[in-house]
Amino acid sequence: MTDHFLARARELDAADPLAAFRERFVIADPDVVYLDGNSLGRLPKATRERLHQVIDREWGVELIRGWDRWMTLAREVGDVLAGRVLEAEPGEVVLADSTSVNLYKLAVAACDARPGRGVIVTDDDNFPTDQYILQGLAAARGLELRVVRSDLDAGVSRDDVVAALDTDVALVSLSHVAYRSGAVADLAGITAAAHAVGALTLWDVSHSAGSIHVPLRSSGVDLAVGCTYKHLNGGPGAPAFLYVRTELQSALRQPIWGWFGQREQFDMAGSYQPAESVERFLVGTPPVLGGYGALEGARITAEAGIAAIAAKGAALGSYAIELVDRWLTGHSFALASPRDDERRGAHVTLHHPQAWQISQALRAAEVIPDFRTPDRLRIGFAPLYTRFTDVHTGFARLRDIMESGSYTAFPAERSRVT
Amino acid sequence: MTDHFLARARELDAADPLAAFRERFVIADPDVVYLDGNSLGRLPKATRERLHQVIDREWGVELIRGWDRWMTLAREVGDVLAGRVLEAEPGEVVLADSTSVNLYKLAVAACDARPGRGVIVTDDDNFPTDQYILQGLAAARGLELRVVRSDLDAGVSRDDVVAALDTDVALVSLSHVAYRSGAVADLAGITAAAHAVGALTLWDVSHSAGSIHVPLRSSGVDLAVGCTYKHLNGGPGAPAFLYVRTELQSALRQPIWGWFGQREQFDMAGSYQPAESVERFLVGTPPVLGGYGALEGARITAEAGIAAIAAKGAALGSYAIELVDRWLTGHSFALASPRDDERRGAHVTLHHPQAWQISQALRAAEVIPDFRTPDRLRIGFAPLYTRFTDVHTGFARLRDIMESGSYTAFPAERSRVT
Numbered sequence: 001m002t003d004h005f006l007a008r009a010r011e012l013d014a015a016d017p018l019a020a021f022r023e024r025f026v027i028a029d030p031d032v033v034y035l036d037g038n039s040l041g042r043l044p045k046a047t048r049e050r051l052h053q054v055i056d057r058e059w060g061v062e063l064i065r066g067w068d069r070w071m072t073l074a075r076e077v078g079d080v081l082a083g084r085v086l087e088a089e090p091g092e093v094v095l096a097d098s099t100s101v102n103l104y105k106l107a108v109a110a111c112d113a114r115p116g117r118g119v120i121v122t123d124d125d126n127f128p129t130d131q132y133i134l135q136g137l138a139a140a141r142g143l144e145l146r147v148v149r150s151d152l153d154a155g156v157s158r159d160d161v162v163a164a165l166d167t168d169v170a171l172v173s174l175s176h177v178a179y180r181s182g183a184v185a186d187l188a189g190i191t192a193a194a195h196a197v198g199a200l201t202l203w204d205v206s207h208s209a210g211s212i213h214v215p216l217r218s219s220g221v222d223l224a225v226g227c228t229y230k231h232l233n234g235g236p237g238a239p240a241f242l243y244v245r246t247e248l249q250s251a252l253r254q255p256i257w258g259w260f261g262q263r264e265q266f267d268m269a270g271s272y273q274p275a276e277s278v279e280r281f282l283v284g285t286p287p288v289l290g291g292y293g294a295l296e297g298a299r300i301t302a303e304a305g306i307a308a309i310a311a312k313g314a315a316l317g318s319y320a321i322e323l324v325d326r327w328l329t330g331h332s333f334a335l336a337s338p339r340d341d342e343r344r345g346a347h348v349t350l351h352h353p354q355a356w357q358i359s360q361a362l363r364a365a366e367v368i369p370d371f372r373t374p375d376r377l378r379i380g381f382a383p384l385y386t387r388f389t390d391v392h393t394g395f396a397r398l399r400d401i402m403e404s405g406s407y408t409a410f411p412a413e414r415s416r417v418t
Numbered sequence: 419m420t421d422h423f424l425a426r427a428r429e430l431d432a433a434d435p436l437a438a439f440r441e442r443f444v445i446a447d448p449d450v451v452y453l454d455g456n457s458l459g460r461l462p463k464a465t466r467e468r469l470h471q472v473i474d475r476e477w478g479v480e481l482i483r484g485w486d487r488w489m490t491l492a493r494e495v496g497d498v499l500a501g502r503v504l505e506a507e508p509g510e511v512v513l514a515d516s517t518s519v520n521l522y523k524l525a526v527a528a529c530d531a532r533p534g535r536g537v538i539v540t541d542d543d544n545f546p547t548d549q550y551i552l553q554g555l556a557a558a559r560g561l562e563l564r565v566v567r568s569d570l571d572a573g574v575s576r577d578d579v580v581a582a583l584d585t586d587v588a589l590v591s592l593s594h595v596a597y598r599s600g601a602v603a604d605l606a607g608i609t610a611a612a613h614a615v616g617a618l619t620l621w622d623v624s625h626s627a628g629s630i631h632v633p634l635r636s637s638g639v640d641l642a643v644g645c646t647y648k649h650l651n652g653g654p655g656a657p658a659f660l661y662v663r664t665e666l667q668s669a670l671r672q673p674i675w676g677w678f679g680q681r682e683q684f685d686m687a688g689s690y691q692p693a694e695s696v697e698r699f700l701v702g703t704p705p706v707l708g709g710y711g712a713l714e715g716a717r718i719t720a721e722a723g724i725a726a727i728a729a730k731g732a733a734l735g736s737y738a739i740e741l742v743d744r745w746l747t748g749h750s751f752a753l754a755s756p757r758d759d760e761r762r763g764a765h766v767t768l769h770h771p772q773a774w775q776i777s778q779a780l781r782a783a784e785v786i787p788d789f790r791t792p793d794r795l796r797i798g799f800a801p802l803y804t805r806f807t808d809v810h811t812g813f814a815r816l817r818d819i820m821e822s823g824s825y826t827a828f829p830a831e832r833s834r835v836t
Contacts, residue, residue, distance in 0.1 A: 026479075036481065052470065098676070101674060135689070236484060238705070284515070284658070
């Protein structure tokens with residue numbers, strides 16, 4: 001039997017301008033189809049070398065003298081991200097803490113900058129930690145957290161956000177790409193609507209940074225946070241980043257006054273004076289190992305260019321949706337992501353009542369997707385190292401699992417997974 | 419000329435029960451005398467191996483499946499620290515964030531637990547980031563930050579703290595070992611005095627963890643934070659830890675409500691419910707590489723035992739003070755640390771008007787101390803890998819520098835150093 005989908009995959013791979021980037025990553029077991037780079041990106045070979053060097057030579061030999069180099073790492077990574085990965089200016093992005101902590105710092109700073117306003121707007125499709133952070137802030141300050149109801153397969157709608165806006169809103173905080181569906185929010189439209197009522201915007205770009213164009217400046221975005229261990233391939237638990245539009249930096253102060261945010265830090269002055277640059281949003285001693293992972297990962301993305309990455313991500317998703325339509329809808333799968341390439345990031349999610357069992361069967365078959373409660377199989381297409389033939393192989397194994405019914409042998413009850 | 423100090427050093431090294439631990443660390447250049455392990459500890463060989471494995475195998479090969487192992491890392495490190503490094507119970511310590519962020523979280527939690535009280539007490543010898551964090555918190559809440567004046571060479575006095583206490587004090591936050599002088603604060607006495615007025619205590623044990631006994635439970639300490647990259651040899655920017663006394667855990671809530679603090683995190687529930695354990699003080703995705711550095715470092719310290727470490731640290735400091743008395747007081751040095759072993763951690767600090775130039779001359783002579791503004795030379799004695807003969811060599815080189823006056827060739831103006 002001729003599989004014309006396989007022939008198409010081979011043609012697409014042959015024409016892929018990013019094909020050579022796969023060689024830049026450690027691919028230890030070629031039989032594994034890794035479709036979870038949107039949760040933890042693969043290890044770049046350059047990162048492996050650099051981290052060995054940081055451990056063996058910089059820490060092991062230079063010891064404390066390594067700080068002459070490490071001191072500027074947070075800003076160095078930020079400038080790579082600002083220059084080529086996000087649409088931002090040098091000096092607007094810095095590596096720091098976790099996404100959650102950064103969201104807290106910037107959300108507090110934003111609310112402080114809008115005194116007298118009593119509302120934060122988010123949506124129920126926002127990533128859980130974002131919702132929790134905002135719940136905590138609202139509880140601490142007696143603010144109203146106004147939660148827009150979103151279609152969990154289609155993402156947050158600009159109109160629904162607009163309907164929640166009024167002049168009592170201090171901050172609108174949403175995700176650029178939805179973690180479940182991959183739906184892309186209307187960054188510019190929502191930001192403009194928030195500005196129209198005098199509110200600030202704080203976007204979580206964890207799922208868009210390194211996978212699609214993130215037009216922060218041209219959309220007028222005030223604040224953003226994001227993580228580096230997904231499409232930026234920074235490594236497990238690599239530090240997060242934050243973005244503060246230049247024009248706002250001097251007016252905003254974050255609540256956690258740490259020594260890395262202090263002007264002339266090593267004067268060890270007794271009184272806190274925030275740095276005049278984006279470093280004022282730093283807090284404590286930065287994680288050096290994770291930071292070099294983030295640096296090397298950001299560099300590869302910058303080198304490939306976000307336009308090529310976004311185009312390939314869309315094409316991989318589109319190809320996958322064709323396979324879903326042809327092979328899987330008869331097996332009770334339903335698309336849980338936007339069908340339109342323009343409205344989707346670099347992952348595609350499927351509903352299935354037995355999604356948890358199926359995800360275990362896939363792992364056993366060396367296909368690694370993500371499960372998301374209660375019934376979603378999330379399939380990521382990291383454009384730097386995922387081939388169209390990988391998508392074909394992964395979906396062919398999924399089809400086999402469904403046709404054989406082998407997934408029913410796996411536990412129906414879920415244990416802890418990321 | 420017979421140098422009886424050298425003979426003594428050799429005898430002390432020969433009798434050192436911890437001597438074999440030096441072999442467990444990477445010592446790349448034996449001519450370098452490293453006296454800054456209290457700022458950045460050396461690289462343990464086990465850590466080098468483990469980190470290579472985490473990078474190459476766990477991240478590189480296991481990919482997202484690595485999280486099955488990494489999920490419990492924060493608690494695993496905490497339990498090693500609680501069991502053998504700090505005097506604490508399993509489940510009271512967890513690895514998280516930076517020291518500064520942890521201090522913020524716990525200070526806010528403490529103030530929330532003492533509503534109606536308007537004062538935080540600290541001292542002007544507390545580490546700058548601690549002072550800044552408390553300043554930020556006081557400013558945000560309209561609290562008074564009551565700053566006890568300490569003798570910067572002798573540390574904070576219990577009596578001075580007591581004089582600052584009244585029933586309006588919510589929190590007393592101090593460092594256990596002073597970062598400048600190495601002076602040990604009266605942990606039990608100050609904690610008892612704070613409790614007598616109904617206040618909570620939050621201790622920064624960054625300079626004591628891994629260097630001296632830290633009797634958290636028997637002193638009744640409520641809360642503590644500390645870093646792992648000094649005497650715990652966790653590596654540059656390794657994550658910090660926090661301690662919350664079991665009896666307080668359910669009553670305290672920290673302000674940064676992140677998904678790693680959530681009960682049943684991967685249910686991705688929309689509403690934040692803090693975990694019932696010490697994990698409620700976690701926030702975002704933990705730094706895995708830094709976390710394994712902290713784990714291996716903590717294990718070595720636990721294996722050596724804090725009693726032997728503390729005894730050797732005191733002996734190294736005592737020996738160094740003898741050399742200061744004999745060789746350096748004629749060159750305008752003055753001791754900036756307590757002379758009494760019981761009152762001093764594992765570092766000794768010296769005043770000298772040209773301390774900055776001298777610290778540069780020492781680096782050029784392959785002796786690595788720390789400079790602390792404006793006139794302090796801080797000399798650390800990491801007991802796990804510092805020999806008495808190293809101290810002798812370092813101080814002999816310092817004496818030569820002073821006798822030759824070679825330090826005057828170095829810049830008098832300071833640039834950025836850690």
